[in-house]
Amino acid sequence: MNNKLIPLHQVPAGFYGKVKKLIAEGAARRRLLDLGLINDTVVEVLRKSPAGDPTAYQIRGAVIALRSEEACKLFVEIIHD
């Protein structure tokens, strides 16, 4: 098991990541937490938009698109299953 943390925007489509750290501050932090992105939440990377950014993620049953500026504030552990 690889415990290295990588920012969410670098996770390729089709992979799952488990949220381990959130470095956003203020309102941006609240917004991400409000999406349910608390510690140990599993996020599936669904697809990148045609221009490569934003990216759609499956978060707690909802499909949410985040720009790389937001996604890079979330550090995840890739889940290999």
Added chain:
Amino acid sequence: MGLTHQSTGVGILKEMFEVQTDSPADLIVALAGNPNTGKSTVFNSLTGLKQHTGNWPGKTVTNAQGKYTYKGDKYLLIDLPGTYSLLVNSVEEQIARDFICFGQPHVTVVVADATCLERNLNLVLQIMEITDKVILCVNLMDEARKKGIVVHLQKLSALLGIPVVGTAARTGEGLNELKETIKLVAKKQFPVQPRRTEYDNILQEAIELIEPRVHALLGEKVNSRWVALRLLDSDRTLLEAMNRFFNFTLTDDNILRESLAQAHLLLQKNQVDLNELRDRIVTGIVKTAEKISHQVVTVENKNYNRFDRTLDGILTSRFFGIPIMIALLGAVFWLTIKGANYPSALLTTVFYHLEGHLTLFLQWLGTPGFIYDILVLGVYRTLAWVVSVMLPPMAIFFPLFTLLEDLGYLPRVAFNLDHYFKKACAHGKQALTMCMGFGCNAAGVIACRIIDSPRERLIAILTNNYVPCNGRFPTLIALAGIFLVSGAGAFSSLAATLAVLAAVILGVLLTFLTSRVLSATILRGLPSSFTLELPPYRKPQIGKIIIRSVFDRTLFVLGRAVAIAAPAGLIIWLMANFSVNGQSLLAHCAQFLQPFAHLIGLDGYILMAFILGLPANEIVIPILIMGYMTESSMLELDSFLELKQLFINHDWTWLTAVCMMLFALNHWPCGTTLWTIRKETQSVKWTLLSFLIPTMAGIIICFIVAQGARILGLV
């Protein structure tokens, strides 16, 4: 210190929320919920046509109220703004929170999406902290069944401690049960004991330090545990709201301040700073939602979202996403342009026949010739032109647009295009407000409310006018059809469509450019955080789409245009017929404008038509025709050929047509749009800028094109 009783209950509803009950016995029901949960369908199904929309006092957030009667009782239903949470403190969230907390509705119904319950429970749990009188309405049960998702409603009700009703609002399923449940809760005939979200021990301990004093101060008016938690979180907006509604500042109380200090000390000792505290609050809610949803939701078909994913794979694919989008929008335009021809021609014939009858009628009345001319040649013909040119395209465009909206395609457009908007330092949702602008710029400006960050919203408002609305499309189409296309047949309508499409693309490019320039100058700042939900695709409800788009959008826009066209027709006719020194006023004005107009490739009459067309862009061509005609009234436009001859007689070339198209695309917004911008921004400065920016762009572009073509000897 206590609360003033006049300022609570019904008093607050009336004064602060402008909610009007017919009698004190009316029961007030607030409707809350996430966006995309079919909340408005629930609202419409319960109230039918007995509703009234406006804005929340002093806010640019839509407020819908509706009434229904059930078993002899009258209910007033208030549709709160759709929100995912009450913690982020956007305007919408504050309105929803304040209404639930201070408006003291008899019942709050939270509408949730059965196919995505966990995410929806977040809001449900937060509302349950504020009020005891909550009902959960799990909507879209039909969608969930189709996807093989089973929600165990009784278990959910037991776990939450509140009544839960399953509905499929569009088929009417469960609505009677919902009404019955609302009645029981409103009349306190149903024991409701909401389960409180459990936070970790340190938080609980800190809450317990403050809660007793809060309870002593506020009594049963507001849930004291929730207020205690908000105080710990240093939520100023709640204190301000309490001051506004109760005329009472909670933190003025010394004992409370002391216990609050103690609580903060306790948190500090345990290394819980404000960030950590907020994380723990959210974590408490999210974990509770997770736990509950795992207990009550069974997914029988693990691949329930495969269809959506496959469709997303196509519609947002790297290679096909944007071409499909352009093709779809192109198809909408083509259908609008092409499909509108026949009803337009029909309406023209009908109006022509009516004119005959009207003439006979006025003659029978013995109307003097002067009055007859004003009424028929001025007012009636302008009206007839506006209706026959505008109604058919709108009656086609708005339903098609609403169809794409209903399918859930529009958020995908924002997803596809966000990258380009980000480069322009704008918001992806601006793509949607732009699309709406094709229908009507005023509607597009109002739609900018969906952009929640103020800077990006202003950019979207200021640039909305770059997309040609339905009022300007006929001008573009007519000019493209007349001058850029020779010959007839299928090819010509294709070429005209391409010319119009080119104008649209230019408008989009100018939108990006202007957004970028604005972000670098007067609206400087980094793009704010961006989250965009891509909701599941839904089967559209064709019947409701037609009703909704015809009544809400088409008739609204048409009514406005007609109201403006009639007096405008009168004024223009007078200007064209009132002579000074042997020349009409219109001709005098046109002559005055001629030198400047010539510089930018137009002529005085065209510029005058645009100026007089300020109330509504639809009447630019009719004014122009009126100005050119020696008879000084609108002629019967049997064919584009006659129109072309008229224009050629007034020294038109292809360059005049191109410059007029460019100017139609880039000039001041119409009166209604300007008025809407004024209302939405609450600022004269931004309204003025929204006038100046496209006007300057239009003048510069037309100048370059006209001078360039003349220097190169192209004309």
